[in-house]
Amino acid sequence: MIYQSVNQLIGNTPLLELKLPVPNNSHIFAKLEMFNPGGSIKDRLGVALIAAGIQQGKIRANTTIIEPTAGNTGIGVALAAQQHHLPVILVVPEKFSFEKQTLMKALGATIVNTPSAAGIKGAIAKAEKLAAATPNSFIPMQFKNPANPQAYYDTLGPELTADLGSKIDAFVAGAGSGGTFAGVAKYLQEQLSQIKSYPVEPEGSILNGGPEHGHRTEGIGVEFIPPFFKNIHIEQIYTISDDAAFTNVSLLAREHGLLVGSSSGAALAASLQVAEQLPAGSNIVTIFPDSSERYLSEDIYTV
Template sequence: MLIHSITQAVRDTPLLELAHIKVPNGNKIYGKCEYANPAGGLKDRTGIYMIEQAQKSGILKENSVIVEATAGNTGLGLALATLHTPYRLILVIPEHFSKQKQSLIRALGAEVINTPQERGIQGALDKADELLSQIPNALSLGQFENGDNPKAHYFHTAREIYSELNGKIDYFIAGAGSGGSFSGIAKYLKEQNPSIKTMLCDPLGSHIGGFGKEDEGVCSHIEGIGNKTTPKTMDSTLVDKVLKISDTEAIEGVKMLSLKEGVLAGISSGACLMAALKLANEVYDSHIVTIFADRLERYIDERGIF
């Protein structure tokens, strides 16, 4: 396929049926390989779609400075989307998040500002607000409240999944940080077939959607999914069930994906695999779809996975 911009390679990622991991009870598990996007993740879609829509609406000007708080992957998507634009991009990232992701963001020309680990993503959001008040022509696309975040997945990711399986889907499982991908995909799938069950893969200690209060005080290191609050982009009414996953389980899932399937996907992908396998122990003869959101090399050294 000949392309004239690397952003044209975003979307239309493979959907992999797991063939070497033992899936019980006659079930089939499919993983949408979002790590195959050019900047290596699901949020390539989000960043590009939000920039496209902001340009169409006239929000962005030639002298605009975009300031965003991110765990890293949305930042990578935005950096890719703004590479050939006049916009300056400043990304605020908690200091303990993947150094590899931060280096990749810089490689695409964006600026990175770190905030203290103990403040988590809220600290990054607060710092972004401070910068927005200080920098002329600064604006935020607000991934945690921007309706174009879930729309990126409603109009593209979800339709790809549904088409690739000819609608033969019984369960969809995904994590949620901003909730954009979960909400956009789940909404579209349920519109096509209300009997599809959409389930949240959620780290221990996360309260997104109001779930998980029973593990108050637990601190998860599964980047990109989980949240202590519920962003506006997360539609909790779409959650049919929550599957809680520990860091240990997520790392086990990462190892299974790489050693059994040759899938070099990140820690949230390992969590989603383990959630899908938990579900597969409870149901029979079903098609279960999940998301492999980003690449393993962003975490492998810092997490000591291998």
């Protein structure tokens, strides 16, 4: 097949069974989202946010798109906005990786940095200020736009059941905006009544009650409960240390040939803990959102 646009390369990523020792002889399958053209799971979200904005009449020719992001959503939004020749301003706390910020700029976006200490809330507030001062602008706002979970409900969820049928016992995924977790969990819970769903956060995030502090694990972690979690059945929340996440990142590279980012390391740590709770031979599906290559400047392979 000869593809005609980068958009056609988004989604339908491979599902890999990890050949590592899993407690209770269970199986862990990882959805390899670094195979999307922008290098992360958030390409799915970028196209969905821009399409929803256009459909709702909130994005017209020359609308300036403004979005707060840790980087990957910004890359996805920049990629999608480029197809429509829309200007993009991405508001990024300065702590997020140099590589992601470079890629957003390469795709044509303008970056506005906010202080790391103000967190993602600081980036959201700055985006709102910029939008108020920019005529003809629109913030898709991944943190509350229903198009966020919907993008994953529509694409990633069905891809998992297409690959595994009804043989999925548990779904484990990191939460930042919470869109991936909530959208896929909703889809799977509708299809498979017995499935158990587990969100993953780094230590420093507040889902399990805190305490709130900075962390090296990037792209996941929340400062407020995602509104998308309403009506999703959550079995248990896993809070993973940076050490555990980065140890897995190194292990996955050294022993399994997988070059993944720290949120993937955290997802694997949680999946292994889930395996301890579940009956023998369970099938656990998790998500590896991006690649380690966008974190080399942060010494991702140094635990």
